[in-house]
Amino acid sequence: MSPPEERPRDDRRFWIVFTAGVGVLAGLGAFTFRYAEGFSYFSRDPKACVNCHIMQPQYDSWQKSSHHAAATCVDCHLPHTFIPKYIAKADNGYRHSKAFTLQNFHEPIQITPRNSRILEANCRACHSAITADMAGGQHPQTTISCVHCHGDVGHGERTGMGRIDIMGRNE
Amino acid sequence: MNRLRRALSTYRMHLAVAGALLVLIGGVTALLVNIMERKAEARNPYVRLVEVGEDDTDPEKWGINWPKQFDSYRRTVLSTRTRFGGHGGSEAMPESKLERDPWLRRMFAGYAFSIDYRDRRGHAYMLQDQETTGRQSKPQSGSCLHCHASIMPLYRELGGGDAMKGFAESHKFLYKELNDKLHKMGNAHPVSCVDCHDPKTMQLRVTRPGFIEGIRLLADSKASVPHIPSIELWRQGNRKTPYNPNIDASRAELRSFVCGQCHVEYYCGPKQKLTLPWGEGLKADDIERFWDYQKFPDGTQFADFQHAESGARLYKAQHPEFELWSQGVHARSGVSCADCHMPYMRDGATKVSDHWVRSPLLNVNRSCQTCHNFPEAELQARVDVIQTRNHDLLQRAAAALMAQLDAIRKARSEGATDRHLAKALDLQRKAQWRLDFIASENSMGFHAPQEAARLLGEAADYARQGQLAAALWRD
Numbered sequence: 208m209s210p211p212e213e214r215p216r217d218d219r220r221f222w223i224v225f226t227a228g229v230g231v232l233a234g235l236g237a238f239t240f241r242y243a244e245g246f247s248y249f250s251r252d253p254k255a256c257v258n259c260h261i262m263q264p265q266y267d268s269w270q271k272s273s274h275h276a277a278a279t280c281v282d283c284h285l286p287h288t289f290i291p292k293y294i295a296k297a298d299n300g301y302r303h304s305k306a307f308t309l310q311n312f313h314e315p316i317q318i319t320p321r322n323s324r325i326l327e328a329n330c331r332a333c334h335s336a337i338t339a340d341m342a343g344g345q346h347p348q349t350t351i352s353c354v355h356c357h358g359d360v361g362h363g364e365r366t367g368m369g370r371i372d373i374m375g376r377n378e
Numbered sequence: 379m380n381r382l383r384r385a386l387s388t389y390r391m392h393l394a395v396a397g398a399l400l401v402l403i404g405g406v407t408a409l410l411v412n413i414m415e416r417k418a419e420a421r422n423p424y425v426r427l428v429e430v431g432e433d434d435t436d437p438e439k440w441g442i443n444w445p446k447q448f449d450s451y452r453r454t455v456l457s458t459r460t461r462f463g464g465h466g467g468s469e470a471m472p473e474s475k476l477e478r479d480p481w482l483r484r485m486f487a488g489y490a491f492s493i494d495y496r497d498r499r500g501h502a503y504m505l506q507d508q509e510t511t512g513r514q515s516k517p518q519s520g521s522c523l524h525c526h527a528s529i530m531p532l533y534r535e536l537g538g539g540d541a542m543k544g545f546a547e548s549h550k551f552l553y554k555e556l557n558d559k560l561h562k563m564g565n566a567h568p569v570s571c572v573d574c575h576d577p578k579t580m581q582l583r584v585t586r587p588g589f590i591e592g593i594r595l596l597a598d599s600k601a602s603v604p605h606i607p608s609i610e611l612w613r614q615g616n617r618k619t620p621y622n623p624n625i626d627a628s629r630a631e632l633r634s635f636v637c638g639q640c641h642v643e644y645y646c647g648p649k650q651k652l653t654l655p656w657g658e659g660l661k662a663d664d665i666e667r668f669w670d671y672q673k674f675p676d677g678t679q680f681a682d683f684q685h686a687e688s689g690a691r692l693y694k695a696q697h698p699e700f701e702l703w704s705q706g707v708h709a710r711s712g713v714s715c716a717d718c719h720m721p722y723m724r725d726g727a728t729k730v731s732d733h734w735v736r737s738p739l740l741n742v743n744r745s746c747q748t749c750h751n752f753p754e755a756e757l758q759a760r761v762d763v764i765q766t767r768n769h770d771l772l773q774r775a776a777a778a779l780m781a782q783l784d785a786i787r788k789a790r791s792e793g794a795t796d797r798h799l800a801k802a803l804d805l806q807r808k809a810q811w812r813l814d815f816i817a818s819e820n821s822m823g824f825h826a827p828q829e830a831a832r833l834l835g836e837a838a839d840y841a842r843q844g845q846l847a848a849a850l851w852r853d
Contacts, residue, residue, distance in 0.1 A: 228399040239410040260420045260727040
């Protein structure tokens with residue numbers, strides 16, 4: 208049984224250790240965040256999307272696609288307004304880092320239904336002059352998506368990467 | 379008593395907070411180390427711990443530098459099975475094709491394949507299976523080693539440093555002689571790293587002299603090859619230097635060429651050097667025409683063997699996977715052999731091509747789903763439809779050929795001579811060539827379904843025409 212006058216000293220010792228622990232955690236956390244290039248995820252630089260190298264083929268193929276000059280990763284894959292954009296960033300960031308750390312994702316990488324809806328909305332937003340009058344405009348989830356046919360605009364042809372375009376040369 | 383309880387609960391709370399802190403710090407540290415590992419993986423595709431050169435045919439040595447590729451390469455010892463491919467039978471001895479499809483034995487009468495012809499096994503067994511096949515009861519030519527061993531050092535030795543020269547001599551040796559040399563030199567390995575990779579840069583390259591000469595014949599021909607754009611580009615140039623796949627071909631093309639070094643049609647007997655018959659093109663009819671024009675060095679007309687039952691002089695199709703793939707929609711779309719048979723897989727932050735070469739049906743997500751956005755079961759079902767149809771058509775064409783052989787036998791018993799049967803025997807060669815082309819090809823028609831069906835349809839038609847010609851031999 209401890210005498211009552213020893214309690215404050217115990218508390219003080221605990222608080223010193225606690226503060227030191229929180230300091231270590233904060234320092235380590237901040238360093239890890241910086242080391243993992245955490246700030247880049249607040250930018251719109253496509254390079255941030257290949258930080259972890261998993262998306263390298265997607266990045267490479269985007270550079271060979273027709274939309275390369277018109278749109279970057281975030282233009283198609285994230286909502287354009289602030290709050291939904293950061294919700295999507297947080298959602299994807301959490302899923303991607305979990306998958307990359309645990310290495311337990313599906314091969315080949317596939318877009319999630321939620322991200323697919325974001326993508327579809329972005330196609331329609333930029334190309335609204337064409338899509339506004341199209342059937343299904345009000346029900347994007349239930350009708351065919353733009354990329355079902357225009358699958359090559361964002362990431363090029365699925366095959367033939369690195370092929371020599373002999374047909375073009377002949378013309 | 380109350381005081382004690384309070385002290386204890388404070389103590390417990392402190393312990394819980396400290397514990398939580400420790401777990402958090404440990405977790406963040408683990409995450410940091412994980413990130414560091416991934417970054418390191420991305421930075422160093424490989425570390426060259428040992429030097430490897432052109433004469434290093436032992437894959438284990440390469441495996442020290444490239445353990446990930448080596449790991450999957452080693453898995454080719456495992457037996458794999460799909461509905462039409464791979465092997466039944468025991469682990470030690472694949473099932474005999476001759477038992478399963480007895481018409482094969484009759485079709486190859488007079489040729490060593492009628493003695494022993496089995497299901498395929500993984501790359502790891504290519505040399506062992508060749509050394510122990512029952513076909514070795516007849517003397518075989520040294521040409522066979524072109525594709526069953528890591529042979530380049532031996533070719534250089536035979537040619538005094540010049541592999542092409544050594545290759546041109548190799549058919550004159552008996553298989554057993556050349557194989558002994560190979561073992562003595564320490565190069566008795568199945569296909570190895572050095573056969574497809576430049577040891578300095580790890581770039582893909584082709585080494586097999588037979589392929590280098592064959593693809594040159596193809597480049598020099600007038601055959602249309604839209605799936606090999608580098609040949610069409612080379613043809614537009616001045617053609618002063620011959621087409622060289624290691625210089626002219628794109629990386630995507632080399633991802634098929636390395637396989638095409640061996641998974642092709644060729645002559646590999648003792649009468650002339652190993653020949654890839656691409657001087658007229660890659661289609662079965664083009665190759666047939668090439669063999670029709672071909673004369674052995676002694677001036678006689680080319681043939682692989684004479685049929686023991688009918689007396690027809692015939693061509694034997696070897697596994698023409700590269701040629702059949704060339705006629706399919708995948709080749710036309712720029713999909714290479716390696717894209718489906720050695721698909722990329724991720725290992726941490728690195729991308730490794732799977733060196734466990736096997737049927738894409740065993741790896742549908744990496745092989746097919748990269749392009750085809752459908753569930754695995756759906757893709758499997760589509761392939762199954764194609765292969766089942768091809769299998770049924772194949773059996774039908776085989777039945778037609780057997781009926782033709784029956785008719786020829788009957789005509790012979792009635793006194794028909796070679797002169798009477800000239801047309802029937804000619805038609806047997808045409809029918810059997812087409813049937814064998816698809817039967818020996820290892821995709822059950824999948825590499826080019828329409829082309830396979832065309833050839834099997836023609837095979838059945840020629841066989842029935844031949845049956846008729848034999849029945850009407852008196853006319």
